[in-house]
Amino acid sequence: MCDTVVATAEVTADGTTVFGKNSDREPNEAHHLTHIPAADHPLGSRVKCTYIDIPQVRHTYAVLLGKPFWIWGAEMGANEHGVVIGNEAVFTKVPYEKDDALTGMDTLRLALERASTAREAITIITELLAEYGQGGNCGFQHRLYYHNSFIIADPHDAWVLETAGRHWAARQVRGVYTISNGLTIGNEWDLASPDLVTNAIRNGWCRGLDDFDFARCYSDFLYTKFSDCRRRRARTTDLLSSQQGDITVATVMAALRDHGEEGGGAWRPDKGLTGASVCMHAGFGPIRGSQTTGSMVSHLHPDHPIHFVTGTAAPCTSVFKPVWLDGQLPDMGPVPAGTYDAATLYWRHEALHRATLLNYAPAIQLYQVERDALEDEFLAGALELAHRSAPERGAFSSRCFADADAAEIRWLERLSDAGLQKRQNWPYAAAWTRFNRQAHVSL
Numbered sequence: 001m002c003d004t005v006v007a008t009a010e011v012t013a014d015g016t017t018v019f020g021k022n023s024d025r026e027p028n029e030a031h032h033l034t035h036i037p038a039a040d041h042p043l044g045s046r047v048k049c050t051y052i053d054i055p056q057v058r059h060t061y062a063v064l065l066g067k068p069f070w071i072w073g074a075e076m077g078a079n080e081h082g083v084v085i086g087n088e089a090v091f092t093k094v095p096y097e098k099d100d101a102l103t104g105m106d107t108l109r110l111a112l113e114r115a116s117t118a119r120e121a122i123t124i125i126t127e128l129l130a131e132y133g134q135g136g137n138c139g140f141q142h143r144l145y146y147h148n149s150f151i152i153a154d155p156h157d158a159w160v161l162e163t164a165g166r167h168w169a170a171r172q173v174r175g176v177y178t179i180s181n182g183l184t185i186g187n188e189w190d191l192a193s194p195d196l197v198t199n200a201i202r203n204g205w206c207r208g209l210d211d212f213d214f215a216r217c218y219s220d221f222l223y224t225k226f227s228d229c230r231r232r233r234a235r236t237t238d239l240l241s242s243q244q245g246d247i248t249v250a251t252v253m254a255a256l257r258d259h260g261e262e263g264g265g266a267w268r269p270d271k272g273l274t275g276a277s278v279c280m281h282a283g284f285g286p287i288r289g290s291q292t293t294g295s296m297v298s299h300l301h302p303d304h305p306i307h308f309v310t311g312t313a314a315p316c317t318s319v320f321k322p323v324w325l326d327g328q329l330p331d332m333g334p335v336p337a338g339t340y341d342a343a344t345l346y347w348r349h350e351a352l353h354r355a356t357l358l359n360y361a362p363a364i365q366l367y368q369v370e371r372d373a374l375e376d377e378f379l380a381g382a383l384e385l386a387h388r389s390a391p392e393r394g395a396f397s398s399r400c401f402a403d404a405d406a407a408e409i410r411w412l413e414r415l416s417d418a419g420l421q422k423r424q425n426w427p428y429a430a431a432w433t434r435f436n437r438q439a440h441v442s443l
Contacts, residue, residue: 005236007251008176018247018300024292073106075105077109083115149184151177178237180233235277307325313346329397374404
C-alpha cells in the first residue's frame, strides 16, 4: 500500500510544484536509495529489468531512485530534468499477468531514465504497457500481483495515470491530487487507451459510454476495500486542500506523517486489525501487512529541484534529508537486504523505529520536537543553498545525513534510558516479534 500526492504551482506558497510519496512495503523489505548517473549505451544493447530484458535506448538520464532492495525498478524517483514519479498498487478486474513481465516499478524507472517531461513519461509508460504488459510477482516474502497507478510531475506539468492490465486512462492535474491504491479517474480523462470503454462494455461492466466510469468499471471491490484507499486518499486530499495557497514542502512532509483524525499524543499503532493511516504501520494479519519503508518530498523548482528523502522507514520516526541529482548520494552503507545490518542506514534506523513501537505515544514524544527542529534546519539550509554549486550542496547533504544519523543514535539511547514499559496488544506484539525474528532484530 502507498500514498502519493502532488500540489501544483497554482496552490503552493511559493508557486513551485511539490510532490510527495510514501512507499509502503513489507516490514523487512528494506528501502534502498540509489543514484544512477546518465549514460550512453551501444546500439542494439538491452536492459535487464526485474524479470525480463528489453531493448535499451541510446542515452539514459541521471536518476534518483527509492526502491525495494531486490527490485530493479523503483517505487518513486526523480531524474535530472526534474521529472518525478510515484507508483501505487491498484487492484482491478483485469486478470493479472503472473508470468515474468515488466513490473509497474520497472516502467517507473524506465520512464525516469528516458523522459524529459511528465507528458513524455506518460507516452513511455503506456507504450511499454502496450508492448510488454505488466505483471510478475511484486511481493517480497509473500507473493503479490497488482496493476499500477502513477502521479507524474515536472516543474511545469503534472498528471495522474491509472492502469488495468494494458488498459489505461490519464488526466492532467491542476491543484491538489492524491492517490492511494485505488483507481480515481471516473468519466473524465485527457488521454486513454483505445479500447478502454469498449473492453468494459464487452465484459458487461457498463452498458455504453454514457454509463462508463473507469474507477467503477475496472476496480476489484474486495482488495480495493481492504486497502482502505478511499479513506487515506480523502485524508491526504483534505489535509492539502485545506491549505491551498499555503502548501510548502513542510506541509507535504506533515501529510506523509499523518495518522488520521484520531492521531495525536494518544495515538497507538497497535489498535485494530484493519484500516491503515497515511504513515502506515504494519500489524497483525494479512490486511495490515504493509509498513511505510521510505518517503520522499520533491520541491520542483524549474532551475534547481530539491528532493528530501528519509531512506528509512516510518516518516514519523525519520528525518527528511535533502539530495540533488547533480551529485552523489551521501554514504548510507552497503545495499540493505531483508535482515538487520548495522552498517546500513536503513537498518540502523530500524533499531530506533522498532524500539519506538514498543510504547509509541511516550516514546515518540521523547524526540519528535528535536526531529522537527533538525528537519526545519535541513529544509531552510537546502532552500538557501539551492542555487549554489554542486560541491557546496553535496557537502550540505552529507552533513544532513550524518547529523540525522547521529541524532537517531542519541534518540535510541534516550529511549533505553527512559525505561518505558512495553505497551502493545497481543496480536500486534506477536506480529512484530515475528518480523523481528525474521530480520534478526534484537530489542
